Amino acid sequence: MVVEKFHQMGVAKSRIRVLFEYGMAQAKIVGKENVFDFSIGNPSVPAPAKVADTVRELLETVDPITLHGYTPAGGCAEARESIAADLCKRTGTKIRPENIFFTCGAAPAMTSVMNALAVDGAEFVLLAPYFSEYPAYAKSTGATCVVVPPDTENFQIRFDELEKRITKNTQMVIVNSPNNPSGVIYSVETLQKLGEILTRKGEEFGHPIYIVSDEPYRELVYDGLDSAYIPAIYPNTIICYSYSKILSMPGERIGYVCVPDCCADSEAVYAAIAGAARAVGHVCAPSMWQLVVARNTELRPDLKTYDANRITLYTELTKMGFRCVKPQGAFYMMVEAPDGDSMAFSDRAKALNILTVPCDGFGCPGFTRFSTCVSPAMIQRSLPAFRKLAESYGLKAQA
Amino acid sequence: MVVEKFHQMGVAKSRIRVLFEYGMAQAKIVGKENVFDFSIGNPSVPAPAKVADTVRELLETVDPITLHGYTPAGGCAEARESIAADLCKRTGTKIRPENIFFTCGAAPAMTSVMNALAVDGAEFVLLAPYFSEYPAYAKSTGATCVVVPPDTENFQIRFDELEKRITKNTQMVIVNSPNNPSGVIYSVETLQKLGEILTRKGEEFGHPIYIVSDEPYRELVYDGLDSAYIPAIYPNTIICYSYSKILSMPGERIGYVCVPDCCADSEAVYAAIAGAARAVGHVCAPSMWQLVVARNTELRPDLKTYDANRITLYTELTKMGFRCVKPQGAFYMMVEAPDGDSMAFSDRAKALNILTVPCDGFGCPGFTRFSTCVSPAMIQRSLPAFRKLAESYGLKAQA
Numbered sequence: 165m166v167v168e169k170f171h172q173m174g175v176a177k178s179r180i181r182v183l184f185e186y187g188m189a190q191a192k193i194v195g196k197e198n199v200f201d202f203s204i205g206n207p208s209v210p211a212p213a214k215v216a217d218t219v220r221e222l223l224e225t226v227d228p229i230t231l232h233g234y235t236p237a238g239g240c241a242e243a244r245e246s247i248a249a250d251l252c253k254r255t256g257t258k259i260r261p262e263n264i265f266f267t268c269g270a271a272p273a274m275t276s277v278m279n280a281l282a283v284d285g286a287e288f289v290l291l292a293p294y295f296s297e298y299p300a301y302a303k304s305t306g307a308t309c310v311v312v313p314p315d316t317e318n319f320q321i322r323f324d325e326l327e328k329r330i331t332k333n334t335q336m337v338i339v340n341s342p343n344n345p346s347g348v349i350y351s352v353e354t355l356q357k358l359g360e361i362l363t364r365k366g367e368e369f370g371h372p373i374y375i376v377s378d379e380p381y382r383e384l385v386y387d388g389l390d391s392a393y394i395p396a397i398y399p400n401t402i403i404c405y406s407y408s409k410i411l412s413m414p415g416e417r418i419g420y421v422c423v424p425d426c427c428a429d430s431e432a433v434y435a436a437i438a439g440a441a442r443a444v445g446h447v448c449a450p451s452m453w454q455l456v457v458a459r460n461t462e463l464r465p466d467l468k469t470y471d472a473n474r475i476t477l478y479t480e481l482t483k484m485g486f487r488c489v490k491p492q493g494a495f496y497m498m499v500e501a502p503d504g505d506s507m508a509f510s511d512r513a514k515a516l517n518i519l520t521v522p523c524d525g526f527g528c529p530g531f532t533r534f535s536t537c538v539s540p541a542m543i544q545r546s547l548p549a550f551r552k553l554a555e556s557y558g559l560k561a562q563a
Numbered sequence: 564m565v566v567e568k569f570h571q572m573g574v575a576k577s578r579i580r581v582l583f584e585y586g587m588a589q590a591k592i593v594g595k596e597n598v599f600d601f602s603i604g605n606p607s608v609p610a611p612a613k614v615a616d617t618v619r620e621l622l623e624t625v626d627p628i629t630l631h632g633y634t635p636a637g638g639c640a641e642a643r644e645s646i647a648a649d650l651c652k653r654t655g656t657k658i659r660p661e662n663i664f665f666t667c668g669a670a671p672a673m674t675s676v677m678n679a680l681a682v683d684g685a686e687f688v689l690l691a692p693y694f695s696e697y698p699a700y701a702k703s704t705g706a707t708c709v710v711v712p713p714d715t716e717n718f719q720i721r722f723d724e725l726e727k728r729i730t731k732n733t734q735m736v737i738v739n740s741p742n743n744p745s746g747v748i749y750s751v752e753t754l755q756k757l758g759e760i761l762t763r764k765g766e767e768f769g770h771p772i773y774i775v776s777d778e779p780y781r782e783l784v785y786d787g788l789d790s791a792y793i794p795a796i797y798p799n800t801i802i803c804y805s806y807s808k809i810l811s812m813p814g815e816r817i818g819y820v821c822v823p824d825c826c827a828d829s830e831a832v833y834a835a836i837a838g839a840a841r842a843v844g845h846v847c848a849p850s851m852w853q854l855v856v857a858r859n860t861e862l863r864p865d866l867k868t869y870d871a872n873r874i875t876l877y878t879e880l881t882k883m884g885f886r887c888v889k890p891q892g893a894f895y896m897m898v899e900a901p902d903g904d905s906m907a908f909s910d911r912a913k914a915l916n917i918l919t920v921p922c923d924g925f926g927c928p929g930f931t932r933f934s935t936c937v938s939p940a941m942i943q944r945s946l947p948a949f950r951k952l953a954e955s956y957g958l959k960a961q962a
Binding site: 166169171175176206210215216219223227233235268269272273274276281282283297300303372417432433436438439442443449450451452 | 570632834849852
């Protein structure tokens, strides 16, 4: 007498979780230093000291009834004003506090947007590779997921395949750039082309097709690259953001939705998102953390470790003969299974105590995902095991 | 092209919110000290100092990657173990850490349980007066709300009306004791009788009918009264709890669901709750606050102010000739509209700058709700206005 789809979602242990538990058990047998866990996307750089300093300052200076009290559903005035002002400065566009709706992280931001737009028969387009929770989120809204297969050369968008899949029922295309799992950033050209297609298809079908931009890795970019502000390229864009990665506080659950004024029916969309959040018991995002992020809009993470890890792992594995997708952002790197079987590749790596997630669940079979938010020392220790893995596939070391 | 039911929920300003905004505007005209806002249920007693002390201690002693990092979906081990141990001690029953699922407060706890149990055709029974968000939560799950009219004498349960409304589709009866809005606690006799009926009906229909006990006011009790531990009376009980009221931190969004082992199909129910939470983007409850509550299970609120307010307001209004429901817990008191029209009563009070919420939205027309989590001084200042209100209805002062 329970709802079966939710029961299934509750008992299904994610492969990442199973790997994590295997790693813990294996560490007891072979020693913690001999298990190389590349499976988890938990920031490995601590929160900047300013986060704790701000908490201490708030405890000293703000009346506890206000500090820990209910805020309006969309967030307290100070926090919404601060975020809006920061977005104005960054993007050179006008964002008002009324465009911001604080949420308990990017995941409930995404599900609220999905619920708000899941009209009867709605189709949500996922661009592979995509974050593995999207299908579960979409399914529970009643919408149909439509998957565009991956561009396994450049990890941009296969526009021919996308065009074929847009119908009169298409409500949104989900963009996640910098991307989990590929680490690739969509180029401005890619986003312009995407915008052109959605504009044309929107006109053809007589309603806006939204881009829902899930961008928790927005500031985690390397090589002098930058993440585009998508509403400036395609106005019908809704942004979902999280402070989990930029401030290394994924457990504290603080993020927001931004529905800019340029977005079609922005007021109705915002209201429907607020209503969808309310329907699942959203009251407000954690009140103290709203103020912490509001007072730290200038903080940027120390990306040196992630960047160095990315370069080390990419360089070393490429030298061994693996085909790797060069990451430009986030903290993931994809490696192609030499024989195309990512599940077998992951299993073979596991036998060498290298833990990695096959990308089948991300819509990209044939590849596995390595998190680079790990310790540099672990990467160094893991290299002999990677060499054995390369040898087992008969790969030739590159000059 | 947005989902209409969510749009409606997003634009519908609650009457409480409208009153609050009216109060703010009116304060500018007549002065803040001349507006008597009894509409809002925000704790007026600050969080105990130990809350801030624990935050400071955690910032000093716990590695920030752990402190602010993802926890398992149901909560970190320390927090679940601590809560389970405390429940064992309080109830004399066996609660395991695996029975606890941390949530972002009681509201998402309730919606996750509702979603988990909203099988096709499900009916959820609400006992009036009930918390005004329940119908919105239930509706969004697809279940049908069935309302048992209020016992306006004692504010216990009208069992004759309840029995008539239990069908083969009844999945749950929601219990909220101490009650919002009545402030009344269900007696042990009431709960035993409820348990007997649900046991009998469950046998008749061949499936368990759950009590879902929403108990954020569990420790806010007066006159030496206590809240019963319902699973000891009726095993098929699921508990939703929040630290919002007990620790005066409603904005921080921390609470839990407890599915005790005695509850029928407890493992399947727990898994479905976890799945329903996952489907709407629950990743974990705020990680630092999990540890704060875990380390403060012995903390109790300073109830003196609430208790004194309750007695003052009850005594004074009763003396003026109003019929009041004597609160035994929580921080609300209901007053009957002398002519039975609670909307008109609320409007007439508003004209005297007394802000109070009609209980029509709580399933209890004819009454209005006064929050007693206000300042004692405001109550004193409001008494002349209450006298005018009493006079306007021709009420006779009692000896």
